Amino acid sequence: MNNEHIQRLLPFGYIYLVIMGIIKESIFYYQLDINILKFSSIMDILISPIAEITAHPFLLIFFILLVFSLYGFKQYSLKYPEKKFIKKYYKIKETENITNEEFTKKINQNLIGFFFVMLICFFLGFGIGGGNFLSKRIKNGDLKFEKYGQTLTFNSGEKKEIYLINTNSLYYFYVVKGQKTVEISPIGTIQSIAKNK
Structure with a gap:
């Protein structure tokens, strides 16, 4: 994946992050009986995903490690494309011959898809789990x-x-x-x- 392709993808990636941030915030505050969009400015919405990721150091470290892990796995896959588990992971048949360019494209598509799925799990998990946990503590009077x-x-x-x-x-x-x-x-x-x- 060349730099030009990455530059084209970045705006879509950020829009995706913003949408995930909006969904996470909406789900979280809905469980507290608040429509957060009525109480948010455009700037709050635009920075919500970045603010969420950087709010806790361990989350930021997790995302940095995730990016490096995916990059490392990509480099390993390119170095050892003949390994059975690599072919199985990318759904390449043993008898199938694909060019290095096609293999690289398949890796990029797979890892980008995996990263986006991880983001969905992260934002939805925090929205549903965090909102539910906090709303129960409020109702039970368990706030410390x-x-x-x-x-x-x-x-x-x-x-x-x-x-x-x-x-x-x-x-x-x-x-x-x-x-x-x-x-x-x-x-x-x-x-x-x-x-x-």
């Missing part, structure tokens, strides 16, 4: 305010001890200690937020 709590100070001087779910460029999403519903406050109404000691 002592360990993960923050104090939100409003412009009016009012203070609330909260469990912060997330923020975007426009709103804070949180649960107030002692309550079992998600509250949403515009960023402009918040003076400060501090982690509880």
Whole structure:
């Protein structure tokens, strides 16, 4: 796959990531009875997939390792195309003779497809699993305010001890200690937020 081909694929790859990010966020917040698209700016939507991947160091490391692993497997496949498990993996018959160019194209298509499937699993898994886990903890009153709590100070001087779910460029999403519903406050109404000691 030459550089020109990669450059043509990059915009489609990013659009795919944005769509996956939107689906993940929608599923996650739907389980909290929030239509997140009503509370998001265009910029929030565009950066959502990158923000999700970089939010946790282990996820970023996982994706870097995944990319390097796929590249390594591609190089190994090109070096040892005659191995039985390589032919079986790429569904090439023992008697089938294909050119090096055709084999490289088959590898690229396979690995790109595998990478996209991994992204679908990642985003859907986090959306469904994360939203379900958090909604159950909210309903059961199991949020750990002592360990993960923050104090939100409003412009009016009012203070609330909260469990912060997330923020975007426009709103804070949180649960107030002692309550079992998600509250949403515009960023402009918040003076400060501090982690509880």
